Amino acid sequence: MSTKAGSGRSSLLKFHRPKFQLDSAPIPVLKSESKLCLQNLTSYRAPRQLMEFPKSRRAAVLVTLFVGRMGDLYVLLSRRASTLRTYAGDTSLPGGKWDPQDKNIEWTARREALEEIGLPMDRSKVPLLCTLEPFLARTELIVTPVVVLILDNTLRPILNAPEVASIFSHPLASFLHSEPPFPTEPEMLEMEYHTSNDIEWAGHEGKVRIHRFLTGREAGGTKPIFGLTAAIMIRVAAIGYGRQPDFEVFAPNQPSQEERIAYALKTNPVFREAAQQEGIDPDKVPDPSTFRRADRERQEEVSRGRRRRRRVRSKL
Template sequence: MAALSPASKRAIANLRAFKAQPTNYYKCPLKRRAAVLILLYADRGGDLRVVLTIRSAGLKNYAGQAALPGGKADTLQETPFQTARREAFEEIGLPLSDQKLPTGYEIEHLTELPANLAMTELGVRPCVAYLKTPPPSPLNQSPNAARDLLPTLDAKEVAAVFTAPFFNFLREQDLDAEQRQTVSGQWYKGSWHSWHESAWRMHQFSVPVTPTTVFLAKPEVARSSEEQSPAPAAQQTPKPTLPQSPAAGKPRQATIQPPLPRSFYTIAGDALQQPRYRVFGMTARIMVDCARVAYGEEPEFEHNSHFGDEDMIERLIKIGRLTPVKREGEMLTRDVMIKAANAKI
């Protein structure tokens, strides 16, 4: 495995030094707390890749969608990073301690990003970690983080795990010129939508997958895509400060599209049999924000200038939302968001 490239070294250093604003995550009751793990590792060229999953088709929420490993907190004493690591262990088999990792591997907790607000009224804390790969040894002459660590999946929760080029979440096209020409579909699509009276940028990335970047789950035994690859079919320093440019120097589009239909959130056909896996919504937004911090630059496409949803989480708590009892099917509505926006904090 190659050493980190200079750009990757700077990205890791920026994330390591980043300190988020005080979070409202700890003001959320237990049933409203969740965390996700942004696990980064170096590929053979020394560039960073990030680990993502495809949720199982049988899940109640977000079935078949791409997501970061993560889930709800178990106790009030559990930190966001502990929640994210535990969920990553349950979903993709990532060991909970370095002692249980393959020899030479190590996970460093780099930072935590501002909490995001899920549509289901959860405060979601992104936790960033770096998976250090060991140098070649007689027992492992060619260490490969994806191959050595990712194929152990819980098929009840995760249908597949795949990896994506981290820096590419700041770009409008595939960085790999060959993939642009040979893999059907395009890397990025985006548009402004009205989300309860606010302009919200919907990012949609389509990540090319290959036999070495995706692993499929089986009911009892996880299987690498080296045994079964997707079928070709059509298918989302000084301490760094957060970039504040409203839209990477570009003017905001004059037209805001209407709210997305529910059908947008479903996958047509088998999500695992696509040449690209769609990453969109909150997961895509988290990836863009994390890359902004890591590489110290704004994306080529337009995006929301605010970082996370700390302000809105505080406002919702102020008006009595995000209560300890979570009701079935509870979702944010236009009236709730308007009331929260007008709340004094």
């Protein structure tokens, strides 16, 4: 799926909250691994947050999945307008900052997707699968990914041209692989589909690995999937398909997202001021080292869950 920006805007639709049932969803073709992926995402529950975040520094992105003709899952990605002040022309997920009128963080993600690409907020057409744990962005925001599935294949994007130049789709499973899901063009033969580099972390303990995936559209000016967007998509794919990528996701001794967020809340002046303005004491944020132990325990739980999912998959 790919489309160019137009001038129209979609009106706000009623926000329904029916419970999503995969078995009764109007999906004509679905591969067994795609069905398992949707089941895993639907049953996923993010760990309980031990920190209070200032709302003015919160944001959300909408990870919008749909089923392709052959039963595979794809995600919609946006090419940001070249005139934007930040991240001009980057490949990203629809999303933005929390607004005081938003009912919750899911509403934030859906509202931004409505404003950017005209995706209806109607849950009967685009049901919620799950909400992930938050990620720390370089823009001093705490970003929550909200994962949804398009059920209505008659929906057509209406792009907000000042913000979005175009949208396109990318296979969800490809975020678990080093090899490209598309034929390599001659001018791209020397370019690797997946690459990564490790950067210093502000906490001075360990490094953070930054991932980069080609889109197959680089010859036309589309930038690779990079940084926060890539990290979110790796996480969504790993949860959905119940396996880790064929590359190393984390740098040695990489701090968890929770540890990085805790460090930012305690030390970053922007976060501290926002917290104090909302009556939150940043000095009461748990010590970042607390989350190193919690992260190790969580990884053990992920491993146990992976073994359970493999047993389920073997019975399909």
